[in-house]
Amino acid sequence: MNLRAVQAIYMNEMQRFFRTILQSFVSPVISTSLYFVVFGAAIGSRIETVEGVSYGAFIVPGLIMLSVIMQSISNASFGIYFPKFTGTVFELLSAPINFLEIVIGFVGAAATKALFIGMVILGTAAVFIDLTILHPVAMVLFLVLTCLAFALLGFIIGIWAKNFEQLQLVPLLVVTPLVFLGGSFYSTEMLPPVWQTITHFNPVFYLISGFRWAFFGVADVAVGWSLLAVAIFFAICLGLVARIFQTGWRIRD
Amino acid sequence: MSAILEIRDLRKVYDGGFEALKGVTLDIEEGEILALLGPNGAGKTTLISTLCGITEPTSGTATVAGYDIKTQYREARKLIGLVPQEINLEPFSYVETNLHFSRGIFGKPRDTAKVEEVLRKLALWEKRSNRVRELSGGMKRRVLIGKALAHEPRVLFLDEPTAGVDVSLRKEMWDVVAELKKQGVTIILTTHYIEEAEAMADRVAVIRGGEILMVEKTGDLMRRLGRKELTVELREPLAEIPAPLAEYDLELSADGLSLTYRYDTQADRTGIAGLMRAFSEAGIILRDLHTSQSSLEEIFVGLVEGEGEAQ
Numbered sequence A: 001m002n003l004r005a006v007q008a009i010y011m012n013e014m015q016r017f018f019r020t021i022l023q024s025f026v027s028p029v030i031s032t033s034l035y036f037v038v039f040g041a042a043i044g045s046r047i048e049t050v051e052g053v054s055y056g057a058f059i060v061p062g063l064i065m066l067s068v069i070m071q072s073i074s075n076a077s078f079g080i081y082f083p084k085f086t087g088t089v090f091e092l093l094s095a096p097i098n099f100l101e102i103v104i105g106f107v108g109a110a111a112t113k114a115l116f117i118g119m120v121i122l123g124t125a126a127v128f129i130d131l132t133i134l135h136p137v138a139m140v141l142f143l144v145l146t147c148l149a150f151a152l153l154g155f156i157i158g159i160w161a162k163n164f165e166q167l168q169l170v171p172l173l174v175v176t177p178l179v180f181l182g183g184s185f186y187s188t189e190m191l192p193p194v195w196q197t198i199t200h201f202n203p204v205f206y207l208i209s210g211f212r213w214a215f216f217g218v219a220d221v222a223v224g225w226s227l228l229a230v231a232i233f234f235a236i237c238l239g240l241v242a243r244i245f246q247t248g249w250r251i252r253d
Numbered sequence B: 001m002s003a004i005l006e007i008r009d010l011r012k013v014y015d016g017g018f019e020a021l022k023g024v025t026l027d028i029e030e031g032e033i034l035a036l037l038g039p040n041g042a043g044k045t046t047l048i049s050t051l052c053g054i055t056e057p058t059s060g061t062a063t064v065a066g067y068d069i070k071t072q073y074r075e076a077r078k079l080i081g082l083v084p085q086e087i088n089l090e091p092f093s094y095v096e097t098n099l100h101f102s103r104g105i106f107g108k109p110r111d112t113a114k115v116e117e118v119l120r121k122l123a124l125w126e127k128r129s130n131r132v133r134e135l136s137g138g139m140k141r142r143v144l145i146g147k148a149l150a151h152e153p154r155v156l157f158l159d160e161p162t163a164g165v166d167v168s169l170r171k172e173m174w175d176v177v178a179e180l181k182k183q184g185v186t187i188i189l190t191t192h193y194i195e196e197a198e199a200m201a202d203r204v205a206v207i208r209g210g211e212i213l214m215v216e217k218t219g220d221l222m223r224r225l226g227r228k229e230l231t232v233e234l235r236e237p238l239a240e241i242p243a244p245l246a247e248y249d250l251e252l253s254a255d256g257l258s259l260t261y262r263y264d265t266q267a268d269r270t271g272i273a274g275l276m277r278a279f280s281e282a283g284i285i286l287r288d289l290h291t292s293q294s295s296l297e298e299i300f301v302g303l304v305e306g307e308g309e310a311q
């Protein structure tokens, strides 16, 4: 294992983040505050509680998941796409490193940034409402796994993409709907039965449900299913990355 | 001397089915400078990319200091530095950071002194805190060289190091290469220019259409094929070549206003001095004169003719 290389890639990716740390910090604070003003105050005043939790508190896990998933994907996909775009990827290919080390560097950095933003949102939310986290360890576990799994997905997208449009396409057309329809801002029990069934095919639904369980102890599905779903999703992404590694798909001529 | 790079029957067929390398076999000695001389599309970049791990070889093998580039890629690649043909740099990154990053991914510990040494050698020390996009084209090329040197390679590939570089910088680049050679670095550079190969290389490998046509010591190659032409423009047109000049193999232009003399640059006597004397003896007044070196195309013609004679 070329640990120095992993460290070099990780730090190089993080440096871009540090350079714009204020932006990285301020924008989730503002957007979270806006969500609370809109959902918490405007809608929350009509919907008293969901599953015994105040609506303001109820949307916190979904809000964090929404941002963390988006951030993981965009950080990782951009992170690996950019060297392909500028041509600097030649150096990664000619270095004494293997694909796993490249993945750890890029995905690790992307997940770290997303995790940071998730924490900022959590902190901002705590300013607006009373939050108690029933299962903090499980909460962190879900968060880290989600960051890593979607950073992996982002990495795959970044390798697959041949232009900037494609880079935006998957997050826009696939991930955003999955996240919104996964119960970020509502309990699926509020949906008509047909939609409830459809929702069960959405992997993000399990994530949010499990994550919400970690906060409040209530969930749409048993937490075991949630963990299993994250693990499966993670394994699929990992498998895809390994396959890309073996074939050199879209990286090596 | 022993070979540090051994290339055996290396073939590359691109996905589209195009065969860019048709079985290249080549030994490169430790400490030498080898010029890969060939026209556009000859396969120079493909050969270098394949050796460096950027493209997958279709078949064949290559070793660097005995390490196979595929099965022992870590050991092999640690010894290699690559300066690509294109200016592939992240525009917003900083010069010094770039070199530290390169060291890092090649598994070397951080070494500020080493990075400083490289930056100074390439006259980039003043620019160390600048972003890449704030540099001139020639400086960017030097940053690329700096990145390749940052991890102290034993073999350095320079893919057209002087493309798009002005004359003074070109000289500077040649000096850098000479300096590296002194330190024992083996250098493989590609070029379209015979003068460049002649000025820098110990040996020249001529490549075309994915095949190495020949590998020779630079001096031998120039002696064989490196011809120069001296063109003399005359004040008064000549109807025919005057008798005192008959012994020189001169060619008179159709308008009678210029004479062309071909000579061998490597020969002990080029015959130019004698020719000049002959001109004045014949009472011919010169208006201007210039020389030109045989082009790459002419060298190929020479090579193909040479093969024809051998058969």
Ligand SMILES: Nc1ncnc2c1ncn2[C@@H]1O[C@H](COP(=O)(O)OP(=O)(O)OP(=O)(O)O)[C@@H](O)[C@H]1O
Binding pocket: A253, B014, B015, B016, B018, B020, B038, B039, B040, B041, B042, B043, B044, B045, B046, B047, B085
């Ligand atoms: N990725 C690729 N896919 C398909 N064909 C390619 C690819 N890269 C290069 N080629 C083809 O392989 C041949 C050799 O290209 P290469 O870049 O190695 O030439 P070169 O000798 O470096 O030329 P130049 O002097 O112009 O840099 C060319 O015909 C080129 O079109």
Ligand SMILES: [Mg+2]
Binding pocket: B044, B045, B046, B085, B159
């Ligand atoms: Mg080339």
